[in-house]
Amino acid sequence: MADNTFIVRIKRRAAPHESVRWEEFEIRYRPHMNVITCLRDIAEKPITRDAKGTTPVSYDANCLEEVCGACAMLINGYPRQACSALVDNLEKPIRLEPLTKFPLVRDLQVDRSVMFENLKRMQCWVPIDGTYAIGPGPRMSPEEQQIGYPLARCITCGNCLEACPKVNSHTQFVGAAIINQVRLFNMHPTGEMHSRARLEAMMGPGGIQDCDNAQNCVKVCPKSIPLTESNNEINRQVLKHAIWDWLNWSQGPTERSEEWKRTGIQK
Amino acid sequence: MREPRIIVVGGGLAGLMATIRVAESGVPVQLFSVVPVKRSHSVCAQGGINAAKNLKGEGDSTWIHFDDTVYGGDFLANQPIVKGMCEAAPAIIDLLDRMGVMFNRTPEGLLDFRRFGGTLHHRTAFAGATTGQQLLYALDEQVRRFEAEDKVHKFEGWTFLSAVIDESRVCRGICAMDLRTMEVRTFPCDAVIFCTGGIGAIFRQTTNSVACTGMAQSALFQQGVYYANGEFIQVHPTAIPGEDKCRLMSESLRGEGGRVWVPRKAGDNRPARSIPEKERFYFLEEWYPKYGNLVPRDVATRAIYKIVFEEKLSLPGMNAVYLDLTHLPREMLDRKLEGVLEIYQKFVGPDPRDEPMKVFPAMHYTMGGLWVDNERQATNIPGIFAAGECEYQYHGANRLGANSLVSCIYGGMIAGPSAVKYARNLEKGCESVASSVFDAERSRQQETNDALLNQQGTENPITIWKELGDLMVEHVTVVRLNANLEKALRKLDEFSDRFSRVNLADRTQWSNQTLQFTRELGNMLILSKVITLGALARNETRGAHYKPEFPERDDKNWLKTTKASWNGGKIQLDYEPVDISLLPPRPRKY
Numbered sequence: 105m106a107d108n109t110f111i112v113r114i115k116r117r118a119a120p121h122e123s124v125r126w127e128e129f130e131i132r133y134r135p136h137m138n139v140i141t142c143l144r145d146i147a148e149k150p151i152t153r154d155a156k157g158t159t160p161v162s163y164d165a166n167c168l169e170e171v172c173g174a175c176a177m178l179i180n181g182y183p184r185q186a187c188s189a190l191v192d193n194l195e196k197p198i199r200l201e202p203l204t205k206f207p208l209v210r211d212l213q214v215d216r217s218v219m220f221e222n223l224k225r226m227q228c229w230v231p232i233d234g235t236y237a238i239g240p241g242p243r244m245s246p247e248e249q250q251i252g253y254p255l256a257r258c259i260t261c262g263n264c265l266e267a268c269p270k271v272n273s274h275t276q277f278v279g280a281a282i283i284n285q286v287r288l289f290n291m292h293p294t295g296e297m298h299s300r301a302r303l304e305a306m307m308g309p310g311g312i313q314d315c316d317n318a319q320n321c322v323k324v325c326p327k328s329i330p331l332t333e334s335n336n337e338i339n340r341q342v343l344k345h346a347i348w349d350w351l352n353w354s355q356g357p358t359e360r361s362e363e364w365k366r367t368g369i370q371k
Numbered sequence: 372m373r374e375p376r377i378i379v380v381g382g383g384l385a386g387l388m389a390t391i392r393v394a395e396s397g398v399p400v401q402l403f404s405v406v407p408v409k410r411s412h413s414v415c416a417q418g419g420i421n422a423a424k425n426l427k428g429e430g431d432s433t434w435i436h437f438d439d440t441v442y443g444g445d446f447l448a449n450q451p452i453v454k455g456m457c458e459a460a461p462a463i464i465d466l467l468d469r470m471g472v473m474f475n476r477t478p479e480g481l482l483d484f485r486r487f488g489g490t491l492h493h494r495t496a497f498a499g500a501t502t503g504q505q506l507l508y509a510l511d512e513q514v515r516r517f518e519a520e521d522k523v524h525k526f527e528g529w530t531f532l533s534a535v536i537d538e539s540r541v542c543r544g545i546c547a548m549d550l551r552t553m554e555v556r557t558f559p560c561d562a563v564i565f566c567t568g569g570i571g572a573i574f575r576q577t578t579n580s581v582a583c584t585g586m587a588q589s590a591l592f593q594q595g596v597y598y599a600n601g602e603f604i605q606v607h608p609t610a611i612p613g614e615d616k617c618r619l620m621s622e623s624l625r626g627e628g629g630r631v632w633v634p635r636k637a638g639d640n641r642p643a644r645s646i647p648e649k650e651r652f653y654f655l656e657e658w659y660p661k662y663g664n665l666v667p668r669d670v671a672t673r674a675i676y677k678i679v680f681e682e683k684l685s686l687p688g689m690n691a692v693y694l695d696l697t698h699l700p701r702e703m704l705d706r707k708l709e710g711v712l713e714i715y716q717k718f719v720g721p722d723p724r725d726e727p728m729k730v731f732p733a734m735h736y737t738m739g740g741l742w743v744d745n746e747r748q749a750t751n752i753p754g755i756f757a758a759g760e761c762e763y764q765y766h767g768a769n770r771l772g773a774n775s776l777v778s779c780i781y782g783g784m785i786a787g788p789s790a791v792k793y794a795r796n797l798e799k800g801c802e803s804v805a806s807s808v809f810d811a812e813r814s815r816q817q818e819t820n821d822a823l824l825n826q827q828g829t830e831n832p833i834t835i836w837k838e839l840g841d842l843m844v845e846h847v848t849v850v851r852l853n854a855n856l857e858k859a860l861r862k863l864d865e866f867s868d869r870f871s872r873v874n875l876a877d878r879t880q881w882s883n884q885t886l887q888f889t890r891e892l893g894n895m896l897i898l899s900k901v902i903t904l905g906a907l908a909r910n911e912t913r914g915a916h917y918k919p920e921f922p923e924r925d926d927k928n929w930l931k932t933t934k935a936s937w938n939g940g941k942i943q944l945d946y947e948p949v950d951i952s953l954l955p956p957r958p959r960k961y
């Protein structure tokens with residue numbers, strides 16, 4: 105092996121039903137390389153270390169600056185974004201594998217559409233009346249914005265789901281990313297109007313009760329989102345919501361939510 | 372009444388806005404995108420979005436915004452539509468705010484605004500330094516809501532290949548490919564709105580995302596849609612040079628007080644912070660005292676080129692200049708700019724709060740694009756509409772910072788309803804078109820795939836792409852010399868010839884990214900020629916198009932829009948006058 109090269113080992117699978125194979129590639133080192141540049145080198149010259157021809161490696165990527173979320177994979181066993189994984193900082197040989205908690209497509213490509221589906225199920229949006237010019241949005245203090253904005257930076261990469269022991273084939277746990285989004289929309293002045301529906305969905309299958317506080321999510325989140333804080337907050341909201349429902353089972357929903365505001369039970 | 376069928380191709384800001392507007396009018400939408408729409412390139416936008424809300428007591432107005440935009444674009448944009456955009460901008464910000472965008476706030480709870488290039492006013496609303504991401508998410512959430520109501524059907528992971536055009540030259544649908552199964556299929560519809568973004572991949576070393584290939588624009592061009600002002604390509608002054616991507620260091624860094632400088636003495640290799648003030652050359656501030664570090668991008672980029680290549684004052688060891696934030700309060704930097712600073716730290720290392728950043732210009736934005744009329748976002752082929760960066764009409768010869776997000780959203784807002792109106796007025800809908808029209812297009816696309824997959828060539832598509840990028844950056848970006856442009860055209864012909872001999876290293880029928888990339892490359896080569904030919908023909912200097920041999924703007928001969936068309940496999944250039952009915956052209960001097 106030449107001095108200025110290093111090895112990348114990749115777990116490959118041509119299609120979901122095909123068998124797994126590992127391939128090793130010798131890559132020429134240049135300064136500032138990241139895992140994507142390695143994969144591009146391989147695409148240009150798809151020849152393994154033992155001189156066998158192979159196909160270019162399939163993977164997802166778009167922004168190349170860690171803001172689109174596309175390129176998540178296991179790099180040396182750790183779930184992270186390939187575009188911001190700099191070769192200089194990685195132990196060699198570099199080992200690349202697809203995320204394991206999502207259906208495999210091919211090689212390093214997986215299907216994370218379940219996350220988008222769960223955002224739909226949890227009604228993660230602000231219900232506006234329409235796009236017509238009907239004046240400004242609600243006022244918001246800079247302090248609230250400083251809480252909301254970091255939550256809104258989630259890139260739906262799925263690393264937090266990958267790292268979570270409770271996301272597996274036996275549960276439908278939606279994972280920290282989705283819980284965090286519920287928190288975001290429940291705190292928005294207009295989004296809050298639908299907080300009930302979100303909390304009820306959070307109490308359903310795959311909801312917050314599946315979280316057993318392993319706190320792996322927060323360690324792998326590339327955007328440093330305070331995920332445990334979001335989990336705690338939603339736990340609290342769900343609990344209050346449940347107690348409130350129990351205390352007010354006889355009252356109609358409108359009256360109830362007004363009262364809810366008046367008594368300041370919701371944060 | 373029959374229900375019109377509308378397709379939107381592309382789910383960045385423009386595509387999502389168009390989708391929302393169509394769905395809102397009760398018409399269902401099929402939305403196609405190469406990447407899941409939430410991962411579209413619009414997420415990269417950092418600095419902000421312009422609207423003359425005048426919340427800082429500066430006397431800003433939509434008219435001044437309009438004037439800045441037209442002047443910044445060196446008078447090449449048709450003026451009425453630009454005026455329309457600037458007038459709509461404040462309401463667009465309100466709409467986004469209502470959708471829940473986490474814009475930065477003032478102590479009173481109102482939207483905060485910052486300064487950007489090419490204006491003297493605080494006109495740019497922002498959400499930290501990831502504004503595009505925050506806007507895209509807001510629109511994505513609204514589209515998801517329509518999806519839950521079954522009004523939007525997404526086709527994510529599909530690529531557009533071509534339009535289905537009938538004998539009377541009316542568009543009746545699209546032909547697309549599922550990027551997993553590689554299935555090629557046609558989708559009938561009455562109108563299609565294209566929102567497929569910029570073409571940065573042609574230059575390889577760009578601030579654009581991987582999916583910004585211009586494949587759709589190029590395919591449409593080859594089917595008869597005009598491509599306008601192709602030669603106008605924006606090179607952003609401040610990016611981190613990189614092999615896979617040049618990561619942008621947003622204009623907002625300068626908007627918040629960042630300063631560009633180099634050591635006055637060539638080869639001075641002392642650490643930046645130990646160089647005393649008087650030995651630093653703040654060349655933008657010295658050369659452009661009124662706008663300083665916030666001159667428009669084309670001006671700043673040329674200034675950096677001058678410093679690096681003519682004055683030889685580049686930083687030691689690399690072509691770069693300093694972008695310095697170290698004098699600014701950390702708390703402000705964290706609150707307003709963290710998203711960008713984080714990129715610098717992650718990809719380069721040092722903390723820009725402590726050490727000046729090293730930056731250099733990089734290809735950034737596509738001013739030219741699909742030709743559209745000036746009212747409806749309609750192209751010259753009935754049934755084909757376009758909005759966002761893929762069309763040409765808002766930015767003239769140079770785009771001002773933070774004007775793109777607003778133009779994308781505004782364009783989408785117009786394109787949606789006008790496509791619906793067009794579809795409703797059609798005498799016969801797509802269902803009455805003979806199936807042979809669809810079959811023929813499908814076969815044509817399938818045959819292209821089969822030919823590529825079966826061909827035993829010698830050329831590697833990635834190698835050609837790298838060489839293409841190098842060629843285009845060298846000859847068709849900042850400084851354009853006719854001899855070099857001619858050389859580039861000969862080279863492009865050579866690339867096309869080599870492209871006919873490409874060899875695919877992957878011949879499988881499942882998630883074959885090599886096949887997709889090769890088809891993109893074929894399309895990039897055609898657009899590259901459109902850009903280069905347009906640049907060669909335009910013998911003047913205007914906005915981002917700089918020809919030292921013709922250093923002045925020439926309104927007598929060149930105040931006109933380039934309109935390229937595909938004429939039996941050849942590129943033909945025609946021109947049409949620019950609508951200057953609102954602002955008489957004046958010399959552009961910052």
Ligand SMILES: Cc1cc2nc3c(=O)[nH]c(=O)nc-3n(C[C@H](O)[C@H](O)[C@H](O)COP(=O)(O)OP(=O)(O)OC[C@H]3O[C@@H](n4cnc5c(N)ncnc54)[C@H](O)[C@@H]3O)c2cc1C
Binds near residue numbers: 382759
């Ligand atoms: C780093 C960076 C920072 C920027 N910052 C700012 C800023 O602060 N302010 C500002 O105003 N502007 C900014 N811009 C410009 C702005 O981000 C873009 O012009 C804008 O986001 C383009 O949006 P769009 O909707 O036209 O296209 P995009 O967001 O690029 O979306 C294109 C869509 O088309 C789809 N697509 C493409 N080809 C096909 C195909 N063949 N088939 C199917 N789908 C296809 C893609 O999947 C995607 O969904 C910035 C640009 C960059 C690169």
Ligand code: SF4
Binds near residue numbers: 259
């Ligand atoms: S919360 Fe963090 S780790 Fe989880 S999907 Fe979002 S960005 Fe990724």
Ligand code: FES
Binds near residue numbers: 168171
């Ligand atoms: S490519 Fe977008 S996060 Fe890596």
